[in-house]
Amino acid sequence: MVDLPEQPPTFRPATPAERPWWWRLEDASGQEVAVEGELGTARFPSQGDAESWVGEVFADLAAEGVDAVTLFELERQVYGPMSLHP
Template sequence: MSDFDQSGARATEAQPWRWRLEDGAGGVVEAAPDLTDKSFPSQADAESWVGEFWPDLADAGVAAVTLFEADREVYGPMSLEA
């Protein structure tokens, strides 16, 4: 996870939400930086983003995602299969 958010600003405690992108075996996928280096100010923002970009994630080899608030796992893995 990058120390910077999608706008290039340094991520802060105000943006603790992030997704771990996983392959079919549960390993971390290192997709394109525009898909992996994301942090969000709220759970709703994180969920909206994954709802919009799940086809791009799947094309990059992501099979599932797990949501984190800072270091706390909130839920997942959640499959990206239709």
């Protein structure tokens, strides 16, 4: 058996250490909402990237049943829940 080198970063999913920022998606009662696709699994390299993303997709999240979001850096809660409604 031949040992192959580790895949370069462009060919493998980013690790949590490389993209530590993520949003927990919540319903009105504060329970986590499972959303399919990128909306439910997006991770970011910086707080600014995470905040920009949620600003761009908040209407899509609300359409999926998300009422609020909470920002995390790895396992540390940064802030939230933050409502997606006016």
